[in-house]
Amino acid sequence: MRLLRLLLCGLLAELLLVTPVLADNTLLLTQSQLSQLQAHGPWPPVIKPDPSNRLSGNAEAIEFGRRLFFSTRLSGDNATSCVSCHAPEDAFASGRVIKNGLLELDRNTLSLFNVRFNRWFGWDGSNDNLWAQSMRPIVSTQEMKLPKQALRKVIRESTFLRSYQHFFGEISAHDDDLVLVNIAKALAAYQETLITKKTSFDKFREAVANKNWTNATQYPESAQRGLSIFLGKGNCSLCHSGPLFSNGEFHDAGVPYFIRPGVVDKGRHQGIIDLKKSPFTLASDYNDDLKKKGAWAVKKVARQHSNFGIFRVPGLRNVANTAPYMHDGSLETLEDVVNHYSDINIERLHADGEAILKPLNLSSQEVADLVSFLQSLSE
Numbered sequence: 001m002r003l004l005r006l007l008l009c010g011l012l013a014e015l016l017l018v019t020p021v022l023a024d025n026t027l028l029l030t031q032s033q034l035s036q037l038q039a040h041g042p043w044p045p046v047i048k049p050d051p052s053n054r055l056s057g058n059a060e061a062i063e064f065g066r067r068l069f070f071s072t073r074l075s076g077d078n079a080t081s082c083v084s085c086h087a088p089e090d091a092f093a094s095g096r097v098i099k100n101g102l103l104e105l106d107r108n109t110l111s112l113f114n115v116r117f118n119r120w121f122g123w124d125g126s127n128d129n130l131w132a133q134s135m136r137p138i139v140s141t142q143e144m145k146l147p148k149q150a151l152r153k154v155i156r157e158s159t160f161l162r163s164y165q166h167f168f169g170e171i172s173a174h175d176d177d178l179v180l181v182n183i184a185k186a187l188a189a190y191q192e193t194l195i196t197k198k199t200s201f202d203k204f205r206e207a208v209a210n211k212n213w214t215n216a217t218q219y220p221e222s223a224q225r226g227l228s229i230f231l232g233k234g235n236c237s238l239c240h241s242g243p244l245f246s247n248g249e250f251h252d253a254g255v256p257y258f259i260r261p262g263v264v265d266k267g268r269h270q271g272i273i274d275l276k277k278s279p280f281t282l283a284s285d286y287n288d289d290l291k292k293k294g295a296w297a298v299k300k301v302a303r304q305h306s307n308f309g310i311f312r313v314p315g316l317r318n319v320a321n322t323a324p325y326m327h328d329g330s331l332e333t334l335e336d337v338v339n340h341y342s343d344i345n346i347e348r349l350h351a352d353g354e355a356i357l358k359p360l361n362l363s364s365q366e367v368a369d370l371v372s373f374l375q376s377l378s379e
């Protein structure tokens, strides 16, 4: 009996000693990388209401927006909703297809997680605010195909009318554009609530900031090696910077911009043309912020030759859950994306002055490490 107890105690002691050593990893990053990575947080950022949208942050308006987001009434065929392409179970994304739909799109559906933190919207930045971006799919002939005159009729004749009048007043006093803007503001209020959670990367970052080395060494060594490439020789963090892992601007990442023979996606070049002629920017009277904060950007932005075929740098939070990748959804897996950067063909880089990217010639271990780091940005 005593022997058994001794044996058990011995086993227990061994477990206690051995387990932490097995679970923990060595810290592989240099001192300068440990401080460099702090720029990718904190997460979540401080949340401030959007001054351009008077419904922003209003709990009742968020619920109104949620009902609209899930409703097929906002479509011409009464069969499509925002969820058809931005389904919650698919991280509010859907690749290039409409779920259960007939149509294939030319662009990859952007996930709506963390959308409130964007500065420009869409792959080409053709909008400078979330409500303007949210009206586009309703009236687009590629998407929900509901002309604005018809939207007004739908709202008047549906259970949405009560909420509409509650927030905006008499609908009969509003023209078609204003109805569209108002509906989009409610949709925006709902989408602002979609924020990704902290991930193992954030826990690592916080542990490093607090010098809690026991917690920091829970972060897998492979992810640490990947992070080191991301910050170092990969130069990834030059464009994928800050807490969102995006500088919010437009670059060429060597993705072909031909849609089909003879047809190109002009990216930011077209985005600026559309932005400049949009009546719904932050510089317009639809902006609820009397100070028109942020409106300078749309006035300042100018089209240049180098804008041709460049696209918005996507944020990388939750990226493991939003395949396929790139503006055209041409890469299926994160491994494909990393291989794309590793073997990048600089002849393909068509925009002027894009001197950051060069072939990295990563080993298969390094590819796996970078993928493991990217996965640590997702839940």
Ligand code: HEC
Residues within 6 Å of the ligand: 069, 074, 080, 081, 082, 083, 084, 085, 086, 097, 098, 105, 107, 108, 109, 110, 111, 112, 115, 118, 120, 121, 122, 123, 124, 130, 133, 134, 137, 138, 142, 143, 144, 187, 191
């Ligand atoms: C037919 C599929 C489809 C439907 C339906 C759809 N979207 Fe989208 N959504 C997309 C695609 C594709 C993109 C990327 C568009 C681009 O860059 O040109 C996108 C982009 C967005 C963006 C920009 C995200 C960002 O990070 O800049 C927002 C916001 C958005 N959609 C909101 C909505 C709302 C609100 C609805 C419903 C009213 C909706 N979408 C309906 C396919 C769809």
Ligand code: HEC
Residues within 6 Å of the ligand: 230, 234, 235, 236, 237, 238, 239, 240, 250, 251, 252, 253, 254, 255, 311, 312, 313, 314, 315, 316, 319, 322, 324, 325, 326, 327, 328, 334, 337, 338, 341, 356, 357, 370, 374
């Ligand atoms: C010059 C700026 C730049 C650099 C450097 C850069 N990227 Fe990108 N990244 C982009 C742009 C722009 C896109 C979108 C390109 C497109 O769709 O045409 C992108 C797309 C991605 C995507 C796809 C995300 C999605 O949701 O579709 C991933 C993943 C990614 N980059 C990871 C990396 C990694 C890893 C590195 C370093 C090896 C890196 N990037 C370096 C600009 C950059």
